[in-house]
């Protein structure tokens with residue numbers, strides 16, 4: 001056995017001890033979960049996490065860490081593969097931290113994402129609620145319209161790796177010359193962007209993050225340039241460096257679903273909090289008498305206004321403000337109003353939720369890229385008199401552990 005690292009805790013396994021394990025489940029980070037019966041332990045067995053393994057598989061794994069109530073191991077060999085095991089589409093899979101599920105067939109990825117939303121609801125909030133099957137992405141490779149590779153401070157005028165963070169077991173930076181989940185035009189532009197940066201290495205005093213955004217068949221690298229995306233009949237302009245959903249293939253289904261959920265019960269007014277450059281406000285506007293959007297980023301809110309004008313939408317207004325401040329200025333009747341919220345990963349602030357509850361809209365359509373903070377906020381909304389009506393995950397990010405989840409809530413008292 002090699003010498004363990006200094007802080008290695010040698011219970012219940014020795015450093016680099018090899019175990020044959022059967023994988024039972026997956027964590028929401030995509031790691032396989034196995035349980036081992038220990039002689040001195042009662043209950044369900046000691047948990048061992050093994051990345052890149054799948055439920056039902058028998059694997060050989062090597063322990064590298066024991067924590068208080070679980071251990072972590074590296075996969076050495078898949079002894080009996082799962083029927084759902086697929087050949088990864090990227091040679092960097094397993095080393096690069098970008099994708100977690102390339103070894104899992106796409107239908108099984110969807111099934112796991114669906115199940116994981118249900119488990120989060122149950123474990124975090126004690127809510128037993130059905131979850132609709134995760135809506136698939138119409139395109140599962142070459143779907144990302146934006147990537148942001150980065151590099152560390154050049155050493156002696158040389159840039160080493162340009163790419164993404166490695167998976168949790170490795171340190172440093174991954175060199176990513178090609179990313180198969182990014183759109184073809186991004187991969188076509190990537191070699192020259194990398195070459196250009198390397199040529200200018202001496203001009204960088206520190207590391208940097210690059211932008212490659214696909215814009216109408218070409219690639220934009222300037223964050224201040226104007227980018228255009230079409231969603232169904234509408235055209236959206238925004239700054240290339242600002243936020244825009246980065247799987248365009250699924251957006252018509254995604255916004256169509258949000259529209260159907262928001263307008264149920266003949267809602268006539270819509271508030272789009274955290275509205276960005278107006279994606280939901282403007283795609284949903286034809287279904288409502290009036291729409292009000294709020295966005296903290298001045299440039300995004302400006303573009304939302306311009307996008308309304310250039311698409312001939314006259315019933316949407318946009319406020320540049322923090323979402324927390326919106327409800328004082330809203331004159332819509334709460335019983336005919338739906339509020340759509342799509343906050344950043346950290347979710348909503350207590351202040352925002354308190355004001356939303358005080359305003360009391362009939363329906364809340366909560367869109368989130370982080371179901372953990374969404375479920376946390378759901379608890380607060382339930383306390384405030386809202387009931388969960390429907391849960392629909394959307395797979396905006398095939399082959400990764402990420403998803404978007406739309407939860408519909410209705411006012412119950």
Ligand SMILES: C[S@@+](CC[C@H](N)C(=O)[O-])C[C@H]1O[C@@H](n2cnc3c(N)ncnc32)[C@H](O)[C@@H]1O
Nearest residue numbers: 243274275276279295296297322323342343344
């Ligand atoms: C996940 S994005 C959603 C944007 C938009 N709904 C879309 O799909 O394109 C979250 C947006 O919330 C904005 N934001 C962050 N904190 C905010 C706040 N406190 N009030 C209003 N907007 C905020 C960000 O600038 C970003 O545009």
